[in-house]
Amino acid sequence: MKFRIRGMSRAQMLFLIIVTMLYLLPLFKVPILVLHIMIYTLLLAYAATSWNLLGGFAGQLSLAHGAFLGIGAYLAALLFMNSNISPWITLPLAIIAGAGVAMVIGYPCFRFGLRGAYFAIASLVFNLILVEILIAWREVTGGSLGLSIRRINDPLYFQFATKEPYYWIMLTMWIIAILLIKKAKKLRYYLAAIRESEEAAAALGIPVRRYKLVAAIISGALTASAGVFYAQYFMYVNPEGTAGVEMSVELLLIALFGGKFTILGPTIGAAIIVPLSEYLRYTLGGVYAGLHRVIFSIILIVLVLFLPQGIWGKIDEKWSLEVKL
Amino acid sequence: MEPGGKIMIVLECKNISKRFGGLWALKQVNIQIKEKEILGIIGPNGAGKTTLFNVITGFVKPDEGRVIAFGKDITGKEPYEICKLGIARTFQVPKPFPNLTVLENVAIGALIRSKSVNEAVEKAKEILDLVGLSHKKNVYGRDLTVLEMKRLELAKALATEPKILLLDEVMAGLKPAEVDEVLQVIKSIRKRGITVVMIEHVMRAVQSVCERVVVLDRGRVIAEGTPEEVSRNDEVIKSYLGREYRLA
Numbered sequence: 001m002k003f004r005i006r007g008m009s010r011a012q013m014l015f016l017i018i019v020t021m022l023y024l025l026p027l028f029k030v031p032i033l034v035l036h037i038m039i040y041t042l043l044l045a046y047a048a049t050s051w052n053l054l055g056g057f058a059g060q061l062s063l064a065h066g067a068f069l070g071i072g073a074y075l076a077a078l079l080f081m082n083s084n085i086s087p088w089i090t091l092p093l094a095i096i097a098g099a100g101v102a103m104v105i106g107y108p109c110f111r112f113g114l115r116g117a118y119f120a121i122a123s124l125v126f127n128l129i130l131v132e133i134l135i136a137w138r139e140v141t142g143g144s145l146g147l148s149i150r151r152i153n154d155p156l157y158f159q160f161a162t163k164e165p166y167y168w169i170m171l172t173m174w175i176i177a178i179l180l181i182k183k184a185k186k187l188r189y190y191l192a193a194i195r196e197s198e199e200a201a202a203a204l205g206i207p208v209r210r211y212k213l214v215a216a217i218i219s220g221a222l223t224a225s226a227g228v229f230y231a232q233y234f235m236y237v238n239p240e241g242t243a244g245v246e247m248s249v250e251l252l253l254i255a256l257f258g259g260k261f262t263i264l265g266p267t268i269g270a271a272i273i274v275p276l277s278e279y280l281r282y283t284l285g286g287v288y289a290g291l292h293r294v295i296f297s298i299i300l301i302v303l304v305l306f307l308p309q310g311i312w313g314k315i316d317e318k319w320s321l322e323v324k325l
Numbered sequence: 326m327e328p329g330g331k332i333m334i335v336l337e338c339k340n341i342s343k344r345f346g347g348l349w350a351l352k353q354v355n356i357q358i359k360e361k362e363i364l365g366i367i368g369p370n371g372a373g374k375t376t377l378f379n380v381i382t383g384f385v386k387p388d389e390g391r392v393i394a395f396g397k398d399i400t401g402k403e404p405y406e407i408c409k410l411g412i413a414r415t416f417q418v419p420k421p422f423p424n425l426t427v428l429e430n431v432a433i434g435a436l437i438r439s440k441s442v443n444e445a446v447e448k449a450k451e452i453l454d455l456v457g458l459s460h461k462k463n464v465y466g467r468d469l470t471v472l473e474m475k476r477l478e479l480a481k482a483l484a485t486e487p488k489i490l491l492l493d494e495v496m497a498g499l500k501p502a503e504v505d506e507v508l509q510v511i512k513s514i515r516k517r518g519i520t521v522v523m524i525e526h527v528m529r530a531v532q533s534v535c536e537r538v539v540v541l542d543r544g545r546v547i548a549e550g551t552p553e554e555v556s557r558n559d560e561v562i563k564s565y566l567g568r569e570y571r572l573a
Contacts, residue, residue, distance in 0.1 A: 200407050205408035
């Protein structure tokens with residue numbers, strides 16, 4: 001590249017160019033299906049990036065992030081339907097709720113030293129409990145049928161008649177998350193040390209429990225905000241689809257596929273998996289319902305065996321794209 | 326040394342006892358460590374040497390006794406708090422961060438006393454020069470040889486800018502020439518004013534750098550003195566050094 005803005009690395013220039021292109025994209029006549037897939041990709045990229053803070057950087061494999069997404073989504077839907085509160089107001093509330101729940105779940109787990117598979121199981125159980133509550137508490141949550149959000153197409157209520165505003169909002173949220181994580185360099189290294197060896201990290205003066213909790217809180221808060229968007233975009237929430245374990249697994253799969261040690265890995269994972277999954281669902285769904293899940297399971301097994309650091313992780317390792325220390 | 330010329334005790338173990346099941350790993354251990362000295366801790370396998378380090382650095386809570394550092398009672402504090410106070414350790418079985426580079430490994434050690442990651446990196450580079458690991462700085466922790474991992478352990482501990490450094494068998498398995506290299510590093514560490522406590526089986530190393538040696542056997546201190554005094558002690562010869570050592 002010939003011209004360069006002073007003080008910017010090549011990677012930063014590239015990021016700026018791609019982001020600008022992404023912002024301008026809807027100005028060209030993009031088919032509505034493509035725009036939809038892009039929005040959903042960005043949403044899952046955002047949520048998987050949030051997952052990755054706890055699951056990837058800090059190495060605490062969470063299977064509860066469907067629940068965090070669900071908390072944000074249900075909060076937005078319920079407050080709007082029952083109290084006519086704008087989801088714009090719910091957005092900060094969801095962030096607080098996500099952080100609070102993460103703290104309540106995370107503290108005892110880390111205090112009593114649940115590691116590895118034990119933490120994964122504890123988080124999974126939390127998610128299952130939340131789904132059961134959403135199903136059982138029918139008068140409020142609409143039970144297993146879920147809730148449809150009344151459409152009023154009012155931007156003040158986070159509702160738009162076209163897809164473009166959703167796209168720009170989600171793109172902005174995603175950029176904010178990436179920049180936040182990029183900026184928190186010291187935190188990333190603390191978390192990496194904890195992931196690699198808790199004893200060695202503690203011996204180097206890192207308060208292991210505190211930083212695991214910090215990771216859980218930020219991760220839970222961001223994922224809950226993704227839930228608010230989810231509710232406003234689909235105008236419908238239900239226990240299994242929005243808050244279920246399947247969502248948890250999908251976020252985990254996306255992050256692992258892209259590269260769990262990198263900032264952009266989950267985004268690359270989402271950019272590959274979401275369109276592919278939508279395509280397979282569309283082409284196979286009618287005849288072989290559920291076959292796309294089998295295909296993804298196989299991809300996951302192959303990945304774990306041959307590319308444990310993920311696609312972006314491999315590229316990054318080879319070319320040092322994300323400038324490290 | 327304190328202004329009055331009195332020798333200052335920077336670390337003191339008072340009556341430390343630790344039991345694992347029916348076994349006393351440490352039994353009423355009293356050790357005083359003087360400022361800027363190099364103290365060797367020797368003894369047969371299972372004597373409680375590593376357990377003593379674990380107690381001092383907060384990884385294991387003692388059943389009895391106190392650990393006093395810089396005049397403060399640090400018994401029962403968390404490992405990270407003890408590191409922040411200025412006591413760093415290495416692990417006998419190296420614990421590198423496998424998916425991070427050598428430079429990153431060491432920089433993380435420097436982070437707690439650095440304002441930014443960049444500052445930590447600069448400190449890490451210096452320390453890698455000191456321990457002779459600069460040429461491996463972009464290698465992942467998982468790809469190092471065991472000997473390189475031992476050096477990395479040393480570099481990480483040094484990066485935390487300790488006042489007291491606890492070294493757990495950093496020379497085990499090294500060739501004589503490599504032992505000499507590490508001894509040079511330890512001497513230069515002491516020149517920086519750092520107090521060193523080293524667990525070591527390599528007697529040649531102990532004799533060449535340690536001013537004082539404490540001998541542990543089955544959780545008890547059985548002898549204490551200069552390396553020469555200790556190596557002439559009958560009980561030490563019987564329990565640890567062996568008969569042929571006297572001849573040599």
